[in-house]
Amino acid sequence: MAGVVGIEDLRRTGAFALQTLAVAGGYYAAGRLGLLRDMVVEGAVFTPIWPPTGVAVACLLILGLRAWPGIALGVLLVIVHLTTLRPDVLGNLAGNTVAPVCAYLLLRRVGFRTDLSRLRDGLALVFLGALTSMLISSTVGVGMLVVTDRLDTDSFWPVWLAWWVGDAMGVLIVTPLLLLLHGARRPxxxxxxxxxxxxxxxxxxxxxxxxxxxxxxxxxxxxxxxxxxxxxxxxxxxxxxxxxxxxxxxxxxxxxxxxxxxxxxxxxxxxxxxxxxxxxxxxxxxxxxxxxxxxxxxxxxxxxxxxxxxxxxxAGDTPHTRPPGDTDERGDRPGPP
Known part of the structure; x- marks a missing residue:
């Protein structure tokens, strides 16, 4: 019995590891795709649409909170691709991980349905999943740039707005498509x-x-x-x-x-x-x-x-509503009451 339990635990651990790698790989691939086109605002580089946020929120809605380690690993891979590891990178890692998790928790709290079949689900994804939750990643990310003197304080708001909208756009466009693909049943x-x-x-x-x-x-x-x-x-x-x-x-x-x-x-x-x-x-x-x-x-x-x-x-009332002159099944006329 102990051997069977050990095998089951090993399978669960292996499945969790594969799931984490799959989520991280999807996040990293979406990040590389988003980096194909970027813009410069006040000396800071940003992407108008940041697909990884949409991938992260969709993974959390489909897999649950157990997907967050894969998101954190994906964020780390994207950061390593862009720059070298420094202590301030931990802030961006935390902000880009916490923001999708916050979106997931807010959506779950209001009873969000992944089939997006109600207007309230669309409104929740727009205002809670995208506009509200992505305030975390943009504020932390741009704040770290200011703290480390890589961005002037006067440039905070333009860069913050570009970062926030880019992350929100990833949720608004990518998340619904991934949820639809996951729930597709018939052509x-x-x-x-x-x-x-x-x-x-x-x-x-x-x-x-x-x-x-x-x-x-x-x-x-x-x-x-x-x-x-x-x-x-x-x-x-x-x-x-x-x-x-x-x-x-x-x-x-x-x-x-x-x-x-x-x-x-x-x-x-x-x-x-x-x-x-x-x-x-x-x-x-x-x-x-x-x-x-x-x-x-x-x-x-x-x-x-x-x-x-x-x-x-x-059909059930038919036998009780026959006209007085009708006969019953034996052909006899109904007798007096």
Whole structure:
């Protein structure tokens, strides 16, 4: 018996180690992806969208608190890739680990559902998971830069804003997509696939023009986003928002299209405002559509059950409501009471 218990403990330890490495690898890969495009604000480098925060929050929502060691290891790997290990790095390590954990705890406290089928789930992810929790990582990260004299005190707020919005954008865009992939059960019907291909083809034409034309046509992306949310709900709207945000980020870092001739701070404000608006519209609108559809299905199911109950009751009352002239099963006329 002791040998069996030891084997089970060894298996659990091995599974936990593999899970930790998988989470760390996903975090590190997302970090390398986010570092492909960066911007400089007040001498500090930041990424407009920081995907690792979305990966971290999604892992915690799917796996629970046991995922935090993998997140901490992933943060450490990204830091080692960027710079050498110093005592002040521990602050960034703690801030980037605690922020997703705080997001997870806040979302669990309000009864967050990972299928994002209710408007309250979308609102919770926006205001608790992204905007509130990411205050920790941005404040700690920029604060460490000021404390170590790598950033002037006067530059705190612009860099802090860029850091905060970048971390929040990772949660708003990446977390819903990972949760959807985890909960995917069935493919789209064939008719929807045709419409999806048409939407993707139009987006591949309209979005590059909207993000690279000097006439500042960013608003052309909103009808596509609404179409995706109404017809394909969360998966369609978030994929559309992700594609549009990536294209806008590429244009902003290249300084072309609507971002041509702007200062670094103006580019950051315009880009983050557009990306944040896209992500919130996609998340909240699709949540409203999904909630309405689920409500309608619940009402239809309740009506169907009510009809079945009434049919059952009517069938049960038939023998007691026969006309006086009818005969019974033996062909005899009913006798006097």
């Amino acid at each position: 789209l019907p064939m008719a929807r696939w045709k419409e999806a291909v048409g939407l993707a083809a139009i987006a591949c034409v309209v979005v590059p023009v909207a993000t690279r034309d000097e006439a500042s046509l960013l608003f052309l992306a909103y009808p596509l986003l609404i179409w995706a949310a109404l017809r394909f709900r969360l998966v369609g709207s978030m994929l559309c928002a992700l594609f549009t945000s990536v294209m806008a980020t590429l244009a902003a870092t290249d300084g072309i299209g609507p971002f041509d001739g702007l200062t670094s701070i103006d580019v950051m404000i315009k880009l983050q405002a557009f990306n944040g608006t896209m992500a919130m519209i996609a998340l909240l609108l699709s949540a409203v559509v999904t909630e309405q559809r689920n409500t309608r299905r619940s009402v239809e199911r309740a009506c169907q059950e009510l009809v079945e109950i009434l049919e059952h009751l009517t």
